Amino acid sequence: MSSRSASAASRAAGTPPPQPEAPRNRLPTLFEVLSRRTLAPVDLFSFYIYMRDQQRSVDYLDFWLDIAQHMSLCRHYVRELRRSVLLETPDPEQASKRSSGILEALGEMSHPVAAPAHYITEKEREQDAQMSAFLREENPAFQHSPPGSSGGHDRLSPTGSHSHRLNGSSSPAHTVSRQDIRASAEKILYTYLMPGAEREIILPGSITQDITVAVEEHGRDDPEVFDVAKDYVFQAMERDAFPGFLRMKGFGNLIPSTMIMRLIIGLISMFGAFWAAFILIFLDKDRETRLWLILPFTIGVYCLSAYQYSLDPILAIIGLSEYTPFHFVRIQEPYVRNLLIRRAIVAFVVALLADAALCVLFVLVPGKRL
Structure with a gap:
Protein backbone atom coordinates (compact mmCIF):
# COMPACT_ATOMS: atom_id res chain seq x y z
CA MET A 1 0.00 0.00 0.00
CA SER A 2 1.41 3.39 -0.95
CA SER A 3 1.89 6.08 1.65
CA ARG A 4 -0.92 8.12 0.07
CA SER A 5 -3.32 5.19 0.17
CA ALA A 6 -2.32 4.39 3.72
CA SER A 7 -2.91 7.99 4.76
CA ALA A 8 -6.30 8.11 3.07
CA ALA A 9 -7.33 4.76 4.54
CA SER A 10 -6.27 5.98 7.97
CA ARG A 11 -8.37 9.11 7.45
CA ALA A 12 -11.36 6.95 6.55
CA ALA A 13 -10.89 4.92 9.72
CA GLY A 14 -9.42 7.57 11.98
CA THR A 15 -12.59 9.29 13.16
CA PRO A 16 -14.34 7.12 15.72
CA PRO A 17 -17.78 6.19 14.43
CA PRO A 18 -20.75 7.58 16.31
CA GLN A 19 -23.11 5.06 17.81
CA PRO A 20 -25.94 4.10 15.45
CA GLU A 21 -29.09 6.08 16.18
CA ALA A 22 -31.13 2.89 16.52
CA PRO A 23 -30.64 -0.79 15.76
CA ARG A 24 -31.15 -1.31 12.04
CA ASN A 25 -33.18 -4.26 10.77
CA ARG A 26 -31.71 -3.72 7.30
CA LEU A 27 -28.45 -3.15 5.53
CA PRO A 28 -27.10 0.42 5.76
CA THR A 29 -27.33 3.07 3.05
CA LEU A 30 -24.30 4.67 1.42
CA PHE A 31 -24.90 7.90 3.31
CA GLU A 32 -24.88 6.05 6.64
CA VAL A 33 -21.56 4.46 5.70
CA LEU A 34 -20.00 7.75 4.59
CA SER A 35 -21.23 9.55 7.70
CA ARG A 36 -19.64 6.86 9.92
CA ARG A 37 -22.90 5.60 11.40
CA THR A 38 -22.13 1.94 10.70
CA LEU A 39 -19.84 -0.69 12.18
CA ALA A 40 -17.53 -3.27 10.62
CA PRO A 41 -17.68 -4.93 8.14
CA VAL A 42 -19.92 -2.31 6.48
CA ASP A 43 -18.05 0.71 7.86
CA LEU A 44 -16.25 3.46 5.96
CA PHE A 45 -12.84 1.82 6.25
CA SER A 46 -14.12 -1.41 4.69
CA PHE A 47 -15.81 0.59 1.91
CA TYR A 48 -12.53 2.40 1.27
CA ILE A 49 -10.67 -0.90 0.95
CA TYR A 50 -13.39 -2.19 -1.39
CA MET A 51 -13.21 0.91 -3.60
CA ARG A 52 -9.41 0.63 -3.71
CA ASP A 53 -8.99 -3.10 -4.27
CA GLN A 54 -12.16 -4.20 -6.07
CA GLN A 55 -13.56 -1.17 -7.89
CA ARG A 56 -10.19 0.49 -8.61
CA SER A 57 -11.95 3.84 -8.24
CA VAL A 58 -10.89 5.01 -4.80
CA ASP A 59 -10.21 8.50 -6.19
CA TYR A 60 -13.97 9.14 -6.26
CA LEU A 61 -14.26 8.25 -2.59
CA ASP A 62 -11.21 10.37 -1.74
CA PHE A 63 -12.82 13.26 -3.64
CA TRP A 64 -15.96 12.91 -1.51
CA LEU A 65 -13.93 12.69 1.71
CA ASP A 66 -11.91 15.79 0.79
CA ILE A 67 -15.09 17.74 0.07
CA ALA A 68 -16.52 16.57 3.40
CA GLN A 69 -13.33 17.73 5.10
CA HIS A 70 -13.53 21.07 3.27
CA MET A 71 -17.11 21.58 4.45
CA SER A 72 -16.13 20.65 8.00
CA LEU A 73 -13.30 23.19 7.80
CA CYS A 74 -15.71 25.90 6.68
CA ARG A 75 -18.18 25.12 9.44
CA HIS A 76 -15.43 25.14 12.04
CA TYR A 77 -14.17 28.49 10.77
CA VAL A 78 -17.63 30.06 10.79
CA ARG A 79 -18.40 28.70 14.27
CA GLU A 80 -15.20 30.26 15.62
CA LEU A 81 -16.02 33.51 13.87
CA ARG A 82 -19.53 33.48 15.28
CA ARG A 83 -18.26 32.97 18.82
CA SER A 84 -15.81 35.83 18.34
CA VAL A 85 -18.60 38.13 17.18
CA LEU A 86 -20.86 37.19 20.07
CA LEU A 87 -18.15 37.29 22.76
CA GLU A 88 -15.76 40.00 21.60
CA THR A 89 -18.19 42.48 20.07
CA PRO A 90 -21.32 42.64 22.19
CA ASP A 91 -22.02 46.10 20.77
CA PRO A 92 -23.48 45.55 17.26
CA GLU A 93 -22.27 49.04 16.21
CA GLN A 94 -18.64 47.83 16.41
CA ALA A 95 -19.10 45.19 13.70
CA SER A 96 -20.80 44.78 10.38
CA LYS A 97 -24.50 44.47 11.21
CA ARG A 98 -25.06 42.40 8.10
CA SER A 99 -22.28 39.91 8.89
CA SER A 100 -23.13 39.72 12.58
CA GLY A 101 -26.75 39.07 11.70
CA ILE A 102 -25.84 36.23 9.34
CA LEU A 103 -23.50 34.66 11.88
CA GLU A 104 -26.07 34.85 14.64
CA ALA A 105 -28.78 33.40 12.39
CA LEU A 106 -26.58 30.45 11.46
CA GLY A 107 -26.73 28.95 14.93
CA GLU A 108 -24.28 26.28 15.97
CA MET A 109 -24.59 24.22 12.73
CA SER A 110 -24.74 20.95 14.62
CA HIS A 111 -24.81 18.72 11.49
CA PRO A 112 -21.10 17.93 11.07
CA VAL A 113 -21.34 15.50 8.13
CA ALA A 114 -21.37 16.45 4.46
CA ALA A 115 -24.43 15.04 2.73
CA PRO A 116 -26.02 15.07 -0.72
CA ALA A 117 -28.91 17.45 -1.16
CA HIS A 118 -31.68 14.87 -0.74
CA TYR A 119 -30.33 13.63 2.62
CA ILE A 120 -30.40 16.89 4.57
CA THR A 121 -33.30 18.74 6.11
CA GLU A 122 -34.58 22.08 4.93
CA LYS A 123 -33.06 23.78 7.98
CA GLU A 124 -29.64 22.24 7.32
CA ARG A 125 -29.85 23.19 3.65
CA GLU A 126 -30.67 26.77 4.60
CA GLN A 127 -27.79 26.91 7.09
CA ASP A 128 -25.33 25.62 4.49
CA ALA A 129 -26.58 28.16 1.96
CA GLN A 130 -26.21 30.99 4.50
CA MET A 131 -22.72 29.81 5.43
CA SER A 132 -21.66 29.77 1.77
CA ALA A 133 -23.18 33.21 1.25
CA PHE A 134 -21.30 34.55 4.26
CA LEU A 135 -18.00 33.10 3.05
CA ARG A 136 -18.52 34.65 -0.37
CA GLU A 137 -19.27 38.03 1.18
CA GLU A 138 -16.28 37.83 3.50
CA ASN A 139 -13.99 36.78 0.63
CA PRO A 140 -11.76 39.70 -0.42
CA ALA A 141 -12.57 38.91 -4.05
CA PHE A 142 -16.18 39.87 -3.34
CA GLN A 143 -15.48 42.94 -1.20
CA HIS A 144 -14.58 45.32 -4.03
CA SER A 145 -17.47 47.36 -5.32
CA PRO A 146 -17.77 47.84 -9.08
CA PRO A 147 -17.10 51.31 -10.47
CA GLY A 148 -19.92 53.72 -9.75
CA SER A 149 -21.34 51.73 -6.87
CA SER A 150 -21.79 53.13 -3.40
CA GLY A 151 -19.70 50.43 -1.71
CA GLY A 152 -22.61 48.11 -1.02
CA HIS A 153 -20.33 45.10 -0.68
CA ASP A 154 -18.38 46.80 2.09
CA ARG A 155 -21.50 46.76 4.18
CA LEU A 156 -21.88 43.01 3.70
CA SER A 157 -18.52 41.89 5.07
CA PRO A 158 -16.43 42.36 8.20
CA THR A 159 -14.42 45.54 7.88
CA GLY A 160 -11.85 47.59 9.70
CA SER A 161 -10.13 46.52 12.86
CA HIS A 162 -12.92 44.10 13.68
CA SER A 163 -12.20 42.09 10.52
CA HIS A 164 -8.47 42.00 11.29
CA ARG A 165 -9.16 40.77 14.78
CA LEU A 166 -11.47 37.98 13.60
CA ASN A 167 -9.28 36.78 10.75
CA GLY A 168 -6.00 37.03 12.62
CA SER A 169 -4.41 34.42 14.79
CA SER A 170 -4.19 36.50 17.97
CA SER A 171 -6.94 34.49 19.63
CA PRO A 172 -5.96 30.96 20.62
CA ALA A 173 -9.52 29.86 19.85
CA HIS A 174 -8.96 30.37 16.11
CA THR A 175 -7.58 27.07 14.84
CA VAL A 176 -8.78 27.56 11.23
CA SER A 177 -7.86 30.56 9.09
CA ARG A 178 -9.38 31.77 5.87
CA GLN A 179 -6.15 30.77 4.11
CA ASP A 180 -6.77 27.16 5.20
CA ILE A 181 -10.16 27.20 3.48
CA ARG A 182 -8.69 28.64 0.31
CA ALA A 183 -5.89 26.07 0.29
CA SER A 184 -8.40 23.27 0.78
CA ALA A 185 -10.52 24.41 -2.18
CA GLU A 186 -7.48 24.71 -4.43
CA LYS A 187 -6.22 21.29 -3.37
CA ILE A 188 -9.52 19.69 -4.42
CA LEU A 189 -9.46 21.50 -7.75
CA TYR A 190 -5.85 20.75 -8.66
CA THR A 191 -5.84 17.16 -7.34
CA TYR A 192 -9.06 15.83 -8.85
CA LEU A 193 -10.60 18.16 -11.42
CA MET A 194 -7.96 19.83 -13.56
CA PRO A 195 -7.13 18.03 -16.84
CA GLY A 196 -4.06 15.87 -16.30
CA ALA A 197 -4.33 16.13 -12.50
CA GLU A 198 -2.55 13.55 -10.39
CA ARG A 199 -5.80 11.80 -9.46
CA GLU A 200 -8.19 13.19 -12.06
CA ILE A 201 -11.74 11.87 -11.84
CA ILE A 202 -14.15 11.80 -14.75
CA LEU A 203 -17.02 14.25 -14.35
CA PRO A 204 -19.24 15.96 -16.93
CA GLY A 205 -17.29 18.78 -18.57
CA SER A 206 -19.82 21.42 -17.54
CA ILE A 207 -19.38 20.56 -13.83
CA THR A 208 -15.59 20.69 -14.03
CA GLN A 209 -15.65 23.94 -15.99
CA ASP A 210 -18.02 25.66 -13.56
CA ILE A 211 -15.87 24.71 -10.55
CA THR A 212 -12.65 25.78 -12.28
CA VAL A 213 -14.06 29.20 -13.21
CA ALA A 214 -15.55 29.71 -9.72
CA VAL A 215 -12.31 28.88 -7.88
CA GLU A 216 -9.70 30.35 -10.23
CA GLU A 217 -11.45 33.36 -11.73
CA HIS A 218 -14.02 34.30 -9.10
CA GLY A 219 -11.87 33.34 -6.10
CA ARG A 220 -14.60 31.30 -4.47
CA ASP A 221 -13.86 28.70 -1.82
CA ASP A 222 -17.26 28.23 -0.18
CA PRO A 223 -18.73 24.70 -0.06
CA GLU A 224 -21.48 25.47 -2.58
CA VAL A 225 -18.82 25.49 -5.31
CA PHE A 226 -18.55 21.70 -5.05
CA ASP A 227 -22.22 20.84 -4.40
CA VAL A 228 -23.04 19.61 -7.91
CA ALA A 229 -19.85 17.53 -8.16
CA LYS A 230 -20.41 16.12 -4.68
CA ASP A 231 -23.95 14.97 -5.52
CA TYR A 232 -22.81 13.53 -8.87
CA VAL A 233 -20.04 11.46 -7.26
CA PHE A 234 -22.36 10.28 -4.49
CA GLN A 235 -24.95 9.07 -7.00
CA ALA A 236 -22.25 7.34 -9.07
CA MET A 237 -20.94 5.46 -6.02
CA GLU A 238 -24.46 4.65 -4.86
CA ARG A 239 -25.39 3.26 -8.26
CA ASP A 240 -22.20 1.53 -9.42
CA ALA A 241 -20.11 0.55 -6.39
CA PHE A 242 -22.24 0.33 -3.27
CA PRO A 243 -24.51 -2.60 -4.30
CA GLY A 244 -21.41 -4.76 -4.89
CA PHE A 245 -20.00 -3.69 -1.54
CA LEU A 246 -23.19 -4.78 0.24
CA ARG A 247 -23.19 -8.10 -1.59
CA MET A 248 -19.60 -8.74 -0.57
CA LYS A 249 -19.78 -7.54 3.04
CA GLY A 250 -23.47 -7.91 3.92
Whole structure:
Protein backbone atom coordinates (compact mmCIF):
# COMPACT_ATOMS: atom_id res chain seq x y z
CA MET A 1 0.00 0.00 0.00
CA SER A 2 1.41 3.39 -0.95
CA SER A 3 1.89 6.08 1.65
CA ARG A 4 -0.92 8.12 0.07
CA SER A 5 -3.32 5.19 0.17
CA ALA A 6 -2.32 4.39 3.72
CA SER A 7 -2.91 7.99 4.76
CA ALA A 8 -6.30 8.11 3.07
CA ALA A 9 -7.33 4.76 4.54
CA SER A 10 -6.27 5.98 7.97
CA ARG A 11 -8.37 9.11 7.45
CA ALA A 12 -11.36 6.95 6.55
CA ALA A 13 -10.89 4.92 9.72
CA GLY A 14 -9.42 7.57 11.98
CA THR A 15 -12.59 9.29 13.16
CA PRO A 16 -14.34 7.12 15.72
CA PRO A 17 -17.78 6.19 14.43
CA PRO A 18 -20.75 7.58 16.31
CA GLN A 19 -23.11 5.06 17.81
CA PRO A 20 -25.94 4.10 15.45
CA GLU A 21 -29.09 6.08 16.18
CA ALA A 22 -31.13 2.89 16.52
CA PRO A 23 -30.64 -0.79 15.76
CA ARG A 24 -31.15 -1.31 12.04
CA ASN A 25 -33.18 -4.26 10.77
CA ARG A 26 -31.71 -3.72 7.30
CA LEU A 27 -28.45 -3.15 5.53
CA PRO A 28 -27.10 0.42 5.76
CA THR A 29 -27.33 3.07 3.05
CA LEU A 30 -24.30 4.67 1.42
CA PHE A 31 -24.90 7.90 3.31
CA GLU A 32 -24.88 6.05 6.64
CA VAL A 33 -21.56 4.46 5.70
CA LEU A 34 -20.00 7.75 4.59
CA SER A 35 -21.23 9.55 7.70
CA ARG A 36 -19.64 6.86 9.92
CA ARG A 37 -22.90 5.60 11.40
CA THR A 38 -22.13 1.94 10.70
CA LEU A 39 -19.84 -0.69 12.18
CA ALA A 40 -17.53 -3.27 10.62
CA PRO A 41 -17.68 -4.93 8.14
CA VAL A 42 -19.92 -2.31 6.48
CA ASP A 43 -18.05 0.71 7.86
CA LEU A 44 -16.25 3.46 5.96
CA PHE A 45 -12.84 1.82 6.25
CA SER A 46 -14.12 -1.41 4.69
CA PHE A 47 -15.81 0.59 1.91
CA TYR A 48 -12.53 2.40 1.27
CA ILE A 49 -10.67 -0.90 0.95
CA TYR A 50 -13.39 -2.19 -1.39
CA MET A 51 -13.21 0.91 -3.60
CA ARG A 52 -9.41 0.63 -3.71
CA ASP A 53 -8.99 -3.10 -4.27
CA GLN A 54 -12.16 -4.20 -6.07
CA GLN A 55 -13.56 -1.17 -7.89
CA ARG A 56 -10.19 0.49 -8.61
CA SER A 57 -11.95 3.84 -8.24
CA VAL A 58 -10.89 5.01 -4.80
CA ASP A 59 -10.21 8.50 -6.19
CA TYR A 60 -13.97 9.14 -6.26
CA LEU A 61 -14.26 8.25 -2.59
CA ASP A 62 -11.21 10.37 -1.74
CA PHE A 63 -12.82 13.26 -3.64
CA TRP A 64 -15.96 12.91 -1.51
CA LEU A 65 -13.93 12.69 1.71
CA ASP A 66 -11.91 15.79 0.79
CA ILE A 67 -15.09 17.74 0.07
CA ALA A 68 -16.52 16.57 3.40
CA GLN A 69 -13.33 17.73 5.10
CA HIS A 70 -13.53 21.07 3.27
CA MET A 71 -17.11 21.58 4.45
CA SER A 72 -16.13 20.65 8.00
CA LEU A 73 -13.30 23.19 7.80
CA CYS A 74 -15.71 25.90 6.68
CA ARG A 75 -18.18 25.12 9.44
CA HIS A 76 -15.43 25.14 12.04
CA TYR A 77 -14.17 28.49 10.77
CA VAL A 78 -17.63 30.06 10.79
CA ARG A 79 -18.40 28.70 14.27
CA GLU A 80 -15.20 30.26 15.62
CA LEU A 81 -16.02 33.51 13.87
CA ARG A 82 -19.53 33.48 15.28
CA ARG A 83 -18.26 32.97 18.82
CA SER A 84 -15.81 35.83 18.34
CA VAL A 85 -18.60 38.13 17.18
CA LEU A 86 -20.86 37.19 20.07
CA LEU A 87 -18.15 37.29 22.76
CA GLU A 88 -15.76 40.00 21.60
CA THR A 89 -18.19 42.48 20.07
CA PRO A 90 -21.32 42.64 22.19
CA ASP A 91 -22.02 46.10 20.77
CA PRO A 92 -23.48 45.55 17.26
CA GLU A 93 -22.27 49.04 16.21
CA GLN A 94 -18.64 47.83 16.41
CA ALA A 95 -19.10 45.19 13.70
CA SER A 96 -20.80 44.78 10.38
CA LYS A 97 -24.50 44.47 11.21
CA ARG A 98 -25.06 42.40 8.10
CA SER A 99 -22.28 39.91 8.89
CA SER A 100 -23.13 39.72 12.58
CA GLY A 101 -26.75 39.07 11.70
CA ILE A 102 -25.84 36.23 9.34
CA LEU A 103 -23.50 34.66 11.88
CA GLU A 104 -26.07 34.85 14.64
CA ALA A 105 -28.78 33.40 12.39
CA LEU A 106 -26.58 30.45 11.46
CA GLY A 107 -26.73 28.95 14.93
CA GLU A 108 -24.28 26.28 15.97
CA MET A 109 -24.59 24.22 12.73
CA SER A 110 -24.74 20.95 14.62
CA HIS A 111 -24.81 18.72 11.49
CA PRO A 112 -21.10 17.93 11.07
CA VAL A 113 -21.34 15.50 8.13
CA ALA A 114 -21.37 16.45 4.46
CA ALA A 115 -24.43 15.04 2.73
CA PRO A 116 -26.02 15.07 -0.72
CA ALA A 117 -28.91 17.45 -1.16
CA HIS A 118 -31.68 14.87 -0.74
CA TYR A 119 -30.33 13.63 2.62
CA ILE A 120 -30.40 16.89 4.57
CA THR A 121 -33.30 18.74 6.11
CA GLU A 122 -34.58 22.08 4.93
CA LYS A 123 -33.06 23.78 7.98
CA GLU A 124 -29.64 22.24 7.32
CA ARG A 125 -29.85 23.19 3.65
CA GLU A 126 -30.67 26.77 4.60
CA GLN A 127 -27.79 26.91 7.09
CA ASP A 128 -25.33 25.62 4.49
CA ALA A 129 -26.58 28.16 1.96
CA GLN A 130 -26.21 30.99 4.50
CA MET A 131 -22.72 29.81 5.43
CA SER A 132 -21.66 29.77 1.77
CA ALA A 133 -23.18 33.21 1.25
CA PHE A 134 -21.30 34.55 4.26
CA LEU A 135 -18.00 33.10 3.05
CA ARG A 136 -18.52 34.65 -0.37
CA GLU A 137 -19.27 38.03 1.18
CA GLU A 138 -16.28 37.83 3.50
CA ASN A 139 -13.99 36.78 0.63
CA PRO A 140 -11.76 39.70 -0.42
CA ALA A 141 -12.57 38.91 -4.05
CA PHE A 142 -16.18 39.87 -3.34
CA GLN A 143 -15.48 42.94 -1.20
CA HIS A 144 -14.58 45.32 -4.03
CA SER A 145 -17.47 47.36 -5.32
CA PRO A 146 -17.77 47.84 -9.08
CA PRO A 147 -17.10 51.31 -10.47
CA GLY A 148 -19.92 53.72 -9.75
CA SER A 149 -21.34 51.73 -6.87
CA SER A 150 -21.79 53.13 -3.40
CA GLY A 151 -19.70 50.43 -1.71
CA GLY A 152 -22.61 48.11 -1.02
CA HIS A 153 -20.33 45.10 -0.68
CA ASP A 154 -18.38 46.80 2.09
CA ARG A 155 -21.50 46.76 4.18
CA LEU A 156 -21.88 43.01 3.70
CA SER A 157 -18.52 41.89 5.07
CA PRO A 158 -16.43 42.36 8.20
CA THR A 159 -14.42 45.54 7.88
CA GLY A 160 -11.85 47.59 9.70
CA SER A 161 -10.13 46.52 12.86
CA HIS A 162 -12.92 44.10 13.68
CA SER A 163 -12.20 42.09 10.52
CA HIS A 164 -8.47 42.00 11.29
CA ARG A 165 -9.16 40.77 14.78
CA LEU A 166 -11.47 37.98 13.60
CA ASN A 167 -9.28 36.78 10.75
CA GLY A 168 -6.00 37.03 12.62
CA SER A 169 -4.41 34.42 14.79
CA SER A 170 -4.19 36.50 17.97
CA SER A 171 -6.94 34.49 19.63
CA PRO A 172 -5.96 30.96 20.62
CA ALA A 173 -9.52 29.86 19.85
CA HIS A 174 -8.96 30.37 16.11
CA THR A 175 -7.58 27.07 14.84
CA VAL A 176 -8.78 27.56 11.23
CA SER A 177 -7.86 30.56 9.09
CA ARG A 178 -9.38 31.77 5.87
CA GLN A 179 -6.15 30.77 4.11
CA ASP A 180 -6.77 27.16 5.20
CA ILE A 181 -10.16 27.20 3.48
CA ARG A 182 -8.69 28.64 0.31
CA ALA A 183 -5.89 26.07 0.29
CA SER A 184 -8.40 23.27 0.78
CA ALA A 185 -10.52 24.41 -2.18
CA GLU A 186 -7.48 24.71 -4.43
CA LYS A 187 -6.22 21.29 -3.37
CA ILE A 188 -9.52 19.69 -4.42
CA LEU A 189 -9.46 21.50 -7.75
CA TYR A 190 -5.85 20.75 -8.66
CA THR A 191 -5.84 17.16 -7.34
CA TYR A 192 -9.06 15.83 -8.85
CA LEU A 193 -10.60 18.16 -11.42
CA MET A 194 -7.96 19.83 -13.56
CA PRO A 195 -7.13 18.03 -16.84
CA GLY A 196 -4.06 15.87 -16.30
CA ALA A 197 -4.33 16.13 -12.50
CA GLU A 198 -2.55 13.55 -10.39
CA ARG A 199 -5.80 11.80 -9.46
CA GLU A 200 -8.19 13.19 -12.06
CA ILE A 201 -11.74 11.87 -11.84
CA ILE A 202 -14.15 11.80 -14.75
CA LEU A 203 -17.02 14.25 -14.35
CA PRO A 204 -19.24 15.96 -16.93
CA GLY A 205 -17.29 18.78 -18.57
CA SER A 206 -19.82 21.42 -17.54
CA ILE A 207 -19.38 20.56 -13.83
CA THR A 208 -15.59 20.69 -14.03
CA GLN A 209 -15.65 23.94 -15.99
CA ASP A 210 -18.02 25.66 -13.56
CA ILE A 211 -15.87 24.71 -10.55
CA THR A 212 -12.65 25.78 -12.28
CA VAL A 213 -14.06 29.20 -13.21
CA ALA A 214 -15.55 29.71 -9.72
CA VAL A 215 -12.31 28.88 -7.88
CA GLU A 216 -9.70 30.35 -10.23
CA GLU A 217 -11.45 33.36 -11.73
CA HIS A 218 -14.02 34.30 -9.10
CA GLY A 219 -11.87 33.34 -6.10
CA ARG A 220 -14.60 31.30 -4.47
CA ASP A 221 -13.86 28.70 -1.82
CA ASP A 222 -17.26 28.23 -0.18
CA PRO A 223 -18.73 24.70 -0.06
CA GLU A 224 -21.48 25.47 -2.58
CA VAL A 225 -18.82 25.49 -5.31
CA PHE A 226 -18.55 21.70 -5.05
CA ASP A 227 -22.22 20.84 -4.40
CA VAL A 228 -23.04 19.61 -7.91
CA ALA A 229 -19.85 17.53 -8.16
CA LYS A 230 -20.41 16.12 -4.68
CA ASP A 231 -23.95 14.97 -5.52
CA TYR A 232 -22.81 13.53 -8.87
CA VAL A 233 -20.04 11.46 -7.26
CA PHE A 234 -22.36 10.28 -4.49
CA GLN A 235 -24.95 9.07 -7.00
CA ALA A 236 -22.25 7.34 -9.07
CA MET A 237 -20.94 5.46 -6.02
CA GLU A 238 -24.46 4.65 -4.86
CA ARG A 239 -25.39 3.26 -8.26
CA ASP A 240 -22.20 1.53 -9.42
CA ALA A 241 -20.11 0.55 -6.39
CA PHE A 242 -22.24 0.33 -3.27
CA PRO A 243 -24.51 -2.60 -4.30
CA GLY A 244 -21.41 -4.76 -4.89
CA PHE A 245 -20.00 -3.69 -1.54
CA LEU A 246 -23.19 -4.78 0.24
CA ARG A 247 -23.19 -8.10 -1.59
CA MET A 248 -19.60 -8.74 -0.57
CA LYS A 249 -19.78 -7.54 3.04
CA GLY A 250 -23.47 -7.91 3.92
CA PHE A 251 -24.07 -11.36 2.40
CA GLY A 252 -20.54 -12.75 2.48
CA ASN A 253 -17.26 -12.53 4.37
CA LEU A 254 -14.67 -13.32 1.68
CA ILE A 255 -12.88 -11.28 -0.95
CA PRO A 256 -12.55 -12.40 -4.61
CA SER A 257 -8.89 -13.44 -4.43
CA THR A 258 -9.41 -15.90 -1.56
CA MET A 259 -12.68 -17.10 -3.11
CA ILE A 260 -10.72 -18.10 -6.23
CA MET A 261 -8.17 -19.81 -4.01
CA ARG A 262 -10.96 -21.81 -2.36
CA LEU A 263 -12.37 -22.71 -5.77
CA ILE A 264 -8.99 -24.08 -6.89
CA ILE A 265 -8.47 -26.02 -3.65
CA GLY A 266 -12.02 -27.37 -3.85
CA LEU A 267 -11.68 -28.56 -7.45
CA ILE A 268 -8.30 -30.21 -6.76
CA SER A 269 -9.69 -31.90 -3.64
CA MET A 270 -12.77 -33.15 -5.47
CA PHE A 271 -10.65 -34.48 -8.35
CA GLY A 272 -8.38 -36.27 -5.88
CA ALA A 273 -11.36 -37.65 -3.96
CA PHE A 274 -13.06 -39.05 -7.08
CA TRP A 275 -9.80 -40.48 -8.37
CA ALA A 276 -9.03 -42.18 -5.05
CA ALA A 277 -12.62 -43.41 -4.72
CA PHE A 278 -12.61 -45.19 -8.06
CA ILE A 279 -9.14 -46.62 -7.44
CA LEU A 280 -10.24 -48.07 -4.09
CA ILE A 281 -13.44 -49.49 -5.58
CA PHE A 282 -11.68 -51.15 -8.50
CA LEU A 283 -9.00 -52.52 -6.17
CA ASP A 284 -11.84 -53.95 -4.05
CA LYS A 285 -10.59 -52.31 -0.85
CA ASP A 286 -12.63 -52.79 2.31
CA ARG A 287 -15.08 -50.13 3.50
CA GLU A 288 -12.93 -49.17 6.48
CA THR A 289 -10.15 -48.15 4.11
CA ARG A 290 -12.57 -46.24 1.91
CA LEU A 291 -13.74 -44.23 4.92
CA TRP A 292 -10.62 -42.10 4.47
CA LEU A 293 -12.35 -40.61 1.41
CA ILE A 294 -14.26 -38.41 3.85
CA LEU A 295 -11.20 -36.15 4.17
CA PRO A 296 -10.77 -35.00 0.53
CA PHE A 297 -14.53 -34.95 -0.04
CA THR A 298 -15.08 -32.76 3.04
CA ILE A 299 -12.34 -30.32 2.04
CA GLY A 300 -13.58 -30.15 -1.55
CA VAL A 301 -17.26 -29.72 -0.71
CA TYR A 302 -16.53 -27.11 1.98
CA CYS A 303 -14.32 -25.00 -0.29
CA LEU A 304 -16.77 -25.17 -3.20
CA SER A 305 -19.63 -24.22 -0.89
CA ALA A 306 -17.63 -21.26 0.43
CA TYR A 307 -16.99 -20.14 -3.16
CA GLN A 308 -20.64 -20.55 -4.15
CA TYR A 309 -21.96 -18.54 -1.18
CA SER A 310 -19.00 -16.08 -1.01
CA LEU A 311 -19.00 -17.09 2.62
CA ASP A 312 -16.77 -19.14 4.88
CA PRO A 313 -19.24 -20.67 7.38
CA ILE A 314 -16.72 -21.21 10.17
CA LEU A 315 -15.39 -17.64 9.95
CA ALA A 316 -18.95 -16.29 9.91
CA ILE A 317 -19.99 -18.28 12.96
CA ILE A 318 -17.01 -17.08 14.99
CA GLY A 319 -17.71 -13.51 13.78
CA LEU A 320 -14.90 -12.67 11.33
CA SER A 321 -14.97 -11.00 7.94
CA GLU A 322 -12.06 -10.71 5.50
CA TYR A 323 -11.07 -7.29 4.15
CA THR A 324 -7.65 -8.07 2.65
CA PRO A 325 -6.11 -11.52 1.99
CA PHE A 326 -5.87 -13.36 5.32
CA HIS A 327 -6.60 -10.21 7.33
CA PHE A 328 -9.88 -10.22 9.21
CA VAL A 329 -12.07 -7.80 11.09
CA ARG A 330 -14.57 -8.58 13.82
CA ILE A 331 -18.21 -8.37 12.62
CA GLN A 332 -19.80 -5.68 14.80
CA GLU A 333 -22.89 -4.59 12.85
CA PRO A 334 -25.72 -6.56 14.54
CA TYR A 335 -27.93 -7.04 11.47
CA VAL A 336 -25.00 -8.16 9.30
CA ARG A 337 -23.78 -10.56 12.00
CA ASN A 338 -27.19 -12.22 12.24
CA LEU A 339 -27.58 -12.34 8.47
CA LEU A 340 -24.17 -13.94 7.98
CA ILE A 341 -24.81 -16.52 10.71
CA ARG A 342 -28.08 -17.55 9.02
CA ARG A 343 -26.37 -17.85 5.65
CA ALA A 344 -23.46 -19.72 7.24
CA ILE A 345 -25.84 -22.30 8.71
CA VAL A 346 -27.47 -22.81 5.30
CA ALA A 347 -24.07 -23.13 3.56
CA PHE A 348 -22.82 -25.50 6.25
CA VAL A 349 -25.91 -27.74 6.02
CA VAL A 350 -25.66 -27.87 2.20
CA ALA A 351 -21.98 -28.79 2.40
CA LEU A 352 -22.66 -31.40 5.08
CA LEU A 353 -25.44 -33.08 3.07
CA ALA A 354 -23.36 -33.12 -0.12
CA ASP A 355 -20.36 -34.50 1.74
CA ALA A 356 -22.43 -37.18 3.44
CA ALA A 357 -24.06 -38.25 0.17
CA LEU A 358 -20.72 -38.58 -1.63
CA CYS A 359 -19.08 -40.47 1.23
CA VAL A 360 -21.99 -42.88 1.62
CA LEU A 361 -22.11 -43.50 -2.13
CA PHE A 362 -18.42 -44.30 -2.56
CA VAL A 363 -18.00 -46.14 0.76
CA LEU A 364 -21.02 -48.44 0.50
CA VAL A 365 -20.88 -49.22 -3.23
CA PRO A 366 -19.67 -52.84 -3.71
CA GLY A 367 -16.03 -53.14 -4.78
CA LYS A 368 -14.94 -55.05 -7.89
CA ARG A 369 -11.33 -55.83 -8.60
CA LEU A 370 -10.40 -55.38 -12.25
